[in-house]
Amino acid sequence: MGAVLLCDGTAGEPEPVPWCDTCSRFYNPNSVAPDGTCVKCGNLIAEPPSDDDERPQRVPWHFWLMLVALVVYLGWRLVQGIQWLLH
Numbered sequence: 001m002g003a004v005l006l007c008d009g010t011a012g013e014p015e016p017v018p019w020c021d022t023c024s025r026f027y028n029p030n031s032v033a034p035d036g037t038c039v040k041c042g043n044l045i046a047e048p049p050s051d052d053d054e055r056p057q058r059v060p061w062h063f064w065l066m067l068v069a070l071v072v073y074l075g076w077r078l079v080q081g082i083q084w085l086l087h
């Protein structure tokens, strides 16, 4: 795969810039053929569009476990604090 990550200095995620080894040049992602090949030599230089990017990012289960543990812990500390204030 000939994609290279370049940061263009603007805010946000760096976009992969297609690089063709055969032609030794970078391509604007918009000037690459729709199937991700070089328009000059037909080399595959970019990721062909796929449906994977459309899928929402799945949150790992241990994230929710951590979140529940944090809420329980903070709630317990809150109860302890209230009890301390009442005594």
Ligand SMILES: [Zn+2]
Pocket (backbone or CB within 6 Å): 020, 021, 022, 023, 038, 039, 040, 041, 042, 043
């Ligand atoms: Zn090329």
